[in-house]
Amino acid sequence: MRIVLGITGGIAAYKAPELVRLLKKAGHEVRCAATEHALEFVTRVTLETVSGAPLYSDLFASGRTEHISLKDWGEMLVVAPATANIIGKVAGGIADDALSTLLLAFSGKPVIMAPAMNCEMWAHPAVQRNVATLKSWGIRMVGPEEGELACGVSGVGRMAEPEAIAAAVCTATCSRRLQGQRWLVTAGPTYERIDSVRFIGNYSSGKMGFALAEALAKEGAEVELVSGPTALKIDHPQVKVTRVESAREMYAAATEVFPRCNGAILSAAVADYRPAECADHKLKKNGSEGMHLELVQNPDILATLGSMKQEGQTLVGFALETDNEEANAQRKLEKKNLDYIVLNSLRDKGAGFGVDTNKVTIIGRDGSHNESPLMSKQEVAGLIINTVTS
Ligand code: PMT
Numbered sequence: 001m002r003i004v005l006g007i008t009g010g011i012a013a014y015k016a017p018e019l020v021r022l023l024k025k026a027g028h029e030v031r032c033a034a035t036e037h038a039l040e041f042v043t044r045v046t047l048e049t050v051s052g053a054p055l056y057s058d059l060f061a062s063g064r065t066e067h068i069s070l071k072d073w074g075e076m077l078v079v080a081p082a083t084a085n086i087i088g089k090v091a092g093g094i095a096d097d098a099l100s101t102l103l104l105a106f107s108g109k110p111v112i113m114a115p116a117m118n119c120e121m122w123a124h125p126a127v128q129r130n131v132a133t134l135k136s137w138g139i140r141m142v143g144p145e146e147g148e149l150a151c152g153v154s155g156v157g158r159m160a161e162p163e164a165i166a167a168a169v170c171t172a173t174c175s176r177r178l179q180g181q182r183w184l185v186t187a188g189p190t191y192e193r194i195d196s197v198r199f200i201g202n203y204s205s206g207k208m209g210f211a212l213a214e215a216l217a218k219e220g221a222e223v224e225l226v227s228g229p230t231a232l233k234i235d236h237p238q239v240k241v242t243r244v245e246s247a248r249e250m251y252a253a254a255t256e257v258f259p260r261c262n263g264a265i266l267s268a269a270v271a272d273y274r275p276a277e278c279a280d281h282k283l284k285k286n287g288s289e290g291m292h293l294e295l296v297q298n299p300d301i302l303a304t305l306g307s308m309k310q311e312g313q314t315l316v317g318f319a320l321e322t323d324n325e326e327a328n329a330q331r332k333l334e335k336k337n338l339d340y341i342v343l344n345s346l347r348d349k350g351a352g353f354g355v356d357t358n359k360v361t362i363i364g365r366d367g368s369h370n371e372s373p374l375m376s377k378q379e380v381a382g383l384i385i386n387t388v389t390s
Pocket of ligand 1: 186187188189203204205206207208209247266267268269270271272298299300301302303316317318319320321332344352353354355
């Protein structure tokens with residue numbers, strides 16, 4: 001979502017860069033708009049650097065209609081901190097600077113405010129009346145919290161923490177279409193140990209699987225993310241991550257949770273084979289020219305879930321192919337009892353392992369074909385979720 005973060009002149013303005021960071025991490029695009037007084041507490045350079053976009057703070061500097069173009073660009077306006085002054089201005093319909101003008105122009109779109117001020121000011125009937133007016137227009141308030149205030153006293157007036165504001169944005173932006181559902185996602189590579197320091201692995205980064213988990217959670221689902229070794233982290237209250245190393249560990253975790261799930265999407269690149277034996281020490285050169293490594297087959301997690309699948313469960317596999325792509329994907333779809341298979345061709349530039357983008361064809365059991373252009377893995381994840389849950 002495209003979010004405009006409005007910052008007004010309170011001490012809590014120093015937390016605005018952290019809020020920008022959290023919103024961007026949650027996948028939003030952010031532009032900042034600040035009052036003149038806000039810039040006494042946080043600098044233009046900081047806000048422009050963290051948001052990656054020019055700061056809007058002067059009604060006349062960059063053309064007189066910037067408030068209109070920013071209103072057209074933004075899908076949500078968050079004001080944090082929101083002083084008594086800005087709350088009063090909006091309630092009274094006053095537009096005398098960049099941010100207040102933008103706020104009045106922003107009607108019809110969601111606005112969230114995080115008030116922050118001295119506790120006596122917050123308790124003042126004028127402020128309470130103004131807050132009630134804004135609420136009656138649909139503006140959502142996050143906080144303020146009770147605690148120690150910058151003026152040295154304790155009371156209600158502290159701005160809600162950036163995490164709480166970001167969570168409120170998430171709640172407001174999430175469609176809760178999948179609320180009450182639980183989905184399993186597998187991600188990343190597996191490592192199959194050869195000895196105490198070596199393994200057989202692959203180039204999967206986990207980006208596709210993590211994007212799928214995030215997209216499901218954004219739609220309100222509880223997600224069980226079973227991930228092979230990857231440096232990626234996910235910070236979403238609805239995503240439970242189980243970290244595993246080998247195909248057999250992934251098999252154990254996935255088969256345990258699948259019966260409790262509405263569906264599963266298996267994007268992990270699982271090793272088909274593992275060394276028959278794993279040495280508990282580092283193998284030494286044995287003097288001969290070559291070395292023979294005996295491999296044995298790993299369990300097929302996807303095929304097992306296909307055999308466990310109950311009425312009403314949706315099972316989605318991936319197929320990473322280099323030739324005869326469609327035919328191979330179609331065969332996997334049928335053989336493993338899937339509802340959908342997401343075909344990844346290694347012949348597509350910018351798709352597959354490691355990169356931030358992907359290009360897929362989603363093939364349905366009903367014969368449907370949904371081909372994506374090259375897009376970010378987040379966008380591909382959104383397309384997959386929409387297709388397999390609609
Ligand atoms: O992690 P990234 O860097 O973002 O890269 C994403 C990706 C390229 C790994 C992903 O988009 C992808 O294509 N994943 C599937 C990779 C794969 O192993 O494909 P496959 O055709 O070998 O396997 C077919 C399906 O069976 C997959 O859903 C796989 O998870 C599953 N499988 C395979 C073997 C096995 N023993 N158990 C399985 O469950």
